[in-house]
Amino acid sequence: MRKVYTGHVPTEYDPQWTVRRGVEAAKNVNPRPDAGMRFILEDGSDKKFTFRELEEEVIRRARWLLSLGLQKGDRVAFIVPGPLDFVLTFLGATYTGIVPVPLYPPMGFGKLDAYVRDTARTLEIAKVKMLVTQKKVEPILWSLIGKVSTLKDLVCVERFVGPAPDNAPEPAIVQPEDVCFVQFTSGSTAAPKGVVVTHRSLGANGYQIMQNGLEVDIQNDLAVSWLPLYHDMGLIGFVISPLTAGLETCFIPTLSFIKRPSVWMETISKFKGTITFAPNFAYGLAAKRTPPEKVKAMDLSQLRLLGAGAEPNNPLTLANFMEHFAPAGLKPEAMLPVYGMAEATLAMTFSHLDQPLRTEVLDGEIYATEGRAVVVPKDQQASRATVEFVSCGYVFPDHGIAILDDNGQPLPDRKVGEVVFSGPSVAAGYFENPEATAKSFRPDGLRTGDLGYLADGELFVTGRKKDLIILNGRNYDPQSIEWIIAEIPGVRMGNVIAFSRPGESSEELVIVAETKEKQDLQALATQIREAVRENHAMNPADVVLLPAGALPKTTSGKLQRQKARQQYIEGSLGVEGVRTMGERGQTLTLAKHVARSAMTRVRHAVAKRASGIFSRFSPFNRNRT
């Protein structure tokens, strides 16, 4: 069971919640008349809307959208880089039942052809009628018209000046079961899937996040986010969920954070932010790019919750972050691992607020052969093979987490199986994709595709089901093998993939690694084989060494295990797509130097204290890039 830590008394749950009800209620729920949403603009200035002003602005934008001929139920693509215009127009659309399909804007360098191709593919599936955007990216997006059969028009938010035209219809009445928006997974896959999110599932999940996860105190809490708003952690976590509680929020443009990472904690210090969330990499980036003299000038003493999700968490990166910002008064217990995915609307479990980074060290042998989680006492950990997992916390009230075997039968405590989530937060399925919906959205709950175990209600996520390597009846998580190899000098850290291939009698282990320049490849391969033998007592059937840039990665730099495996089996791994440079095609060995150097430093710093742990928990949205 979840415990309550702050003396917080949850407000009453509104099963009839819709965005409209949230927008209408916020001004009354929060007793502070100046409470609302603040938007940091690109030039560093900011604009605030109190909840009262927000309601007026949302209705104004809703009527503008209706004046364009849009109706409740129409799907509209949202490609809006600025947080102010994104949030207010998104709320305007959903207020009246227009269904946004938020997509990432063409930001960063080049790759416009691929961007337009992927975006067009997604919009075709979503059958959007109109594209809402901003003037500055409009010229790039016009090429979508004509590429998407249902897309008839493009409108820039700059057009919504002054009161809506007199002939604009009144906003429609929206029911809780109506679709609120469609959240698409990665745009780089051949058949992107859109998760259909209803007002009711948003109301349910937002309520749980605010009341039982964060235990918000709306008199004093302020949530600060730079997260992209086309992703659920940014959009649901910081726009919709706060509305269910009347929580104040402050938005920083995503690109401002990437360009000047110190802006994140500076903003929290300036406005006395108490809650923020980010994926692991952002904690590394912020620590690296915020010089100590800037930290000293900050006051982070009121920051009580730093949520960590969206990608596997490295406790060392998080520990380094906490250490780096400690001079600003950051509390060490503020780090909060969370677990969720778009199919669950957003969050499924939250860690306890007083004990956020709890881990379990398990017997590696029993874990691999029997799939059982047996804790190894501290004094025996040095002499045995162990695996370590971070607690993801406890499921929300009125929701359920079960661990099922391959036949759908429930497993006992401490037995590893598929994590299945149930309750009112589960989304309505994939957009016009009954096959995929039937596979994941079952009558007894959402099949997450993640593996994990329960220990007295506490969830530990151990890996991704499809990535699991099964050799001779033993189960291995690819990360546990990859992390060992990444330690070998000569291997480019973070650029190792382990998977299995079909062998003559059973599956066999394959290791693929990118190497640094000028390596004795023969010797390196031997070292890799020895490391795997020593740590996992098995022999890789094949060790493939490739130059930098040969491993398939997502646009955000995550390794693609399944794609690497497929390329390996097809014989195309490393043949195409090697990122080279210059006329002589010289291969670069670069990529993740940043993360690597930060990691090395932290490792040295905390090796003794943290006994070299390197563990993880399952991410938010792991199915997206």
Next chain:
Amino acid sequence: MTENEILSLMKSSLDQVAPGWSKEVKDFGPNVKFKDMAVDSVQIMEMVGIIEERCSCQFADEDLAQINKVGDMITLIKKVAA
């Protein structure tokens, strides 16, 4: 700024983002494409942030979106940081 000055500014910015970067790079010139440089999109935007700070300027998002080659970036820096 001359082309060479801008090139060394970009190099030192990338070195700040990814220590040791320039030592690995032999051919770094206007015709090199960013997508071929084995730096990820976050690192490139970090580089842009550092250049903005050093030049006390700001590049428009839509201009950055149209950049493919190092030469495009040189042209943009010349235009904005003039």
